[in-house]
Amino acid sequence: xxxxxxxxxxxxxxxxxxxxxxxxxxxxxxxxxxxxxxxxxxxxxxxxxxxxxxxxxxxxxxxxxxxxxxxxxxxxxxxxxxxxxxxxxxxxxxxxxxxxxxxxxxxxxxxx
Amino acid sequence: xxxxxxxxxxxxxxxxxxxxxxxxxxxxxxxxxxxxxxxxxxxxxxxxxxxxxxxxxxxxxxxxxxxxxxxxxxxxxxxxxxxxxxxxxxxxxxxxxxxxxxxxxxxxxxxxx
Numbered sequence: 001x002x003x004x005x006x007x008x009x010x011x012x013x014x015x016x017x018x019x020x021x022x023x024x025x026x027x028x029x030x031x032x033x034x035x036x037x038x039x040x041x042x043x044x045x046x047x048x049x050x051x052x053x054x055x056x057x058x059x060x061x062x063x064x065x066x067x068x069x070x071x072x073x074x075x076x077x078x079x080x081x082x083x084x085x086x087x088x089x090x091x092x093x094x095x096x097x098x099x100x101x102x103x104x105x106x107x108x109x110x111x112x
Numbered sequence: 113x114x115x116x117x118x119x120x121x122x123x124x125x126x127x128x129x130x131x132x133x134x135x136x137x138x139x140x141x142x143x144x145x146x147x148x149x150x151x152x153x154x155x156x157x158x159x160x161x162x163x164x165x166x167x168x169x170x171x172x173x174x175x176x177x178x179x180x181x182x183x184x185x186x187x188x189x190x191x192x193x194x195x196x197x198x199x200x201x202x203x204x205x206x207x208x209x210x211x212x213x214x215x216x217x218x219x220x221x222x223x224x225x
Contacts, residue, residue, distance in 0.1 A: 031212055042203060043155065043216045050212075088155065092212075099145065099157035099168060100205075100214060 002027050004091050006103035014111050016078050021106045023072040023089035032072045033090040033100065034063050043088070047074075076108075084110045116217035118204050124223045128193050133220045135187040135204030143207035144187045145214060146179065148172070148200040155203065161187065194224045 003026040013019050023032070031050055035043040047056045049065035049072060056063050060083065062075045072089055090102045117136045125131050137144060146158040160167040161179055169177075178190045191198055201221050205214040 033213075040221075042218045045213060045215075048213055090155075099160055099170075100147075100155075101157065102155040104154045 002029065002091060002093060002101045004089060004101050004103040006089055006106050008106060009104055010107045010109075012109045012111065013076075013079055015080055018078065019076050021074040021076075021087055021089075021108075023074070023103055025070050025072075025089075025091045025101075027070075028067075029070075029091040029093065031092050032065050033092075034072070034074055035088045035090065035102075037086045037088065037105070039086075046087075079110045081110050081112050084108055116204055116206055116215050118202075118217040118220050120220060121218065122221045122223070124225065125194055127196060127224055131191050131194055131222060133189045133191075133202050133204075133222070135189075135217055136185065137187055137204070137206040138208070138215060140208060141206035141215070142209045143167075144179075144181075145205040145207070146189045147203045147205060147216075149203065149219075150200045158189070158202075191222075194222075196224050198222060199224045 005024045007022050033048055034046040036046050037043050047063040052067040054065045060077045065072045086105045086107045088102050088105045090100045092098050092100045116138055119134045123131055144161040147155050148158055149155045157170050159169040159173045159179055176192045181187050199222055201219045203219045204217040207214050
């Protein structure tokens, strides 16, 4: 059974600092997703990583994927308060039409 | 940009009552999903639906749950006899054929009292 583990689950950091969220998954998968969720809101797609070594960047966020280690990272550079949210990584089973399995989420709180 | 829409945004119901949650998918999307998120917890898969039938369902999706596309457009999730533990945010998601990114709707907050 595919399992997705994120750490840390909660992160409080100062503006301007850098930090990394880690996502491990248990079995081979084709795709890894990062989503952002603000309180009471839906899931906003941030990145879709499709292959080993994939790296994507958007503003202060950068995501990478190592399929051999079954590990993805979401790196935050020079955090700003607006990035405060819960970040989920998710993985789907081979096939592309399958369900997405989510991690527990990392609640990021950036202090001004 | 086309969006997935869901109605209602918030539904309050008494335990034992039936509820129907509705989703209007993006046109030409062929795969449909329901997920739920209990407050403060992770998002959990409930069911996937393709070609007018269930493709896969989780252990959460028991006999109290059902899905259908009654008019070929809307995609509904019915809970026949709600329980307190059904209180959660329910998200509909769609996938375009040949694509891999699921688009999530804004969610319906279900509160069972």
